[in-house]
Amino acid sequence: MPLMAQETSKSESESKSLWHAVSPPGKRMPPLQGSMDIDVAIIGGGYTGFSTALHLLNSGASVCILEANTIGSGGSGRNNGQVIPVLSRVEPQDLERHYGEAGERLVGLVRDSAEDLFQLVRHENITCEAEQPGWFQPAHTVAHSILCEKRNAAWAARGAPCRMLDAAETSKLLGSDAWDCGMLNSSGGHINPLMLLRGLAQVCDKRGALIFENSPAHTIIRSGQRWRVTTPQGSVLCNAVLLATNAYSGEMSSTLAPKVARSIIPVTSWQVSTKPIDEALASQILPQRQAVSDTRADLQFFRYDARNNLISGGALALPFNGVKRIKNLIGKRLQKAFPMLGKPTFSHVWSGLVAITPDRYPHFHQLTRLLVSRWF
């Protein structure tokens, strides 16, 4: 079964996203029509595409962004909005051991990523309900407490603003005794992910980026020393191409980059949002409003948004009857961790695709030596 079939149809699941319901509309962009000439063509209008566009624009390059759907229809517009300054599985020492100096640079980039994001939001004046109360990773077993301690020591030794919380501190921070201890990184927090993305797009638009929606790229073809990217109604001649299509790489076009699409496993992640929690309850559950994701493989995670909606989620092995089953599953989990919540009712349920790499490392593909993507 095609993985996209695990989701409800795109427009249906988009209409059910909390973020699409509460965020001011973004500026609509036209589809690409006809041919154009530019320095860099970026395929994919998510954080990767717009962050790269912003850096390129600031260095004087001309840039266009081709988005197959609308800005925010990918993971960047549908995620939980947790700003997390670690990689999910890979430890900093693994990166350094495998990749030497390049690994050290990537560790520094990850360590500073949350602070950099909040600084960017302030510097560019992006309105996105940003809150920086920290990101907390509670341990769900004794073995994971040890892992958490090691992880905390490794990041602290590399200058990350993190520390371990003991059982009493953990219970106070969460308003729950369901976890024993955990790592708190004070640079983390949360944002409204769709507002962040639309804000980034707006900054790029004002700096001269040419942004096209409903413009799926179908091919990248060599054209002399340059490249031509084609869409159904147009084409872009450019010096360099960035493929920033992440988990959706194989979803919009089977011809664009099939090897890249095959290199990742797109996994559906479900999100649920409660109705706003009243102040009395919110002062007991997660009273300092950190973003929280625990040590489980099937993560337990939650955060408040600006309206005190508690936003959580999870994964389902099988998609059938997904909305009902995920509500049941997450409702039970939240009630177990926070009995004072009672049986939660959810106002929004939606999903998106996460790209998993087989070795859990981040992958950067150099499509050819003449294309721009290169890290290691």
Ligand SMILES: Cc1cc2nc3c(=O)[nH]c(=O)nc-3n(C[C@H](O)[C@H](O)[C@H](O)COP(=O)(O)OP(=O)(O)OC[C@H]3O[C@@H](n4cnc5c(N)ncnc54)[C@H](O)[C@@H]3O)c2cc1C
């Ligand atoms: C439900 C969910 C919850 C998550 N929660 C968190 C979280 O709390 N914290 C966190 O750090 N990360 C989280 N993530 C992961 C995070 O959202 C992603 O890592 C991030 O958004 C990836 O950004 P991106 O720009 O690389 O890809 P995307 O935002 O997915 O953008 C890729 C874009 O490429 C477009 N595209 C694809 N093919 C083509 C084509 N042929 N032509 C043109 N455009 C094309 C797609 O339409 C899409 O808009 C979550 C992800 C999901 C799905």
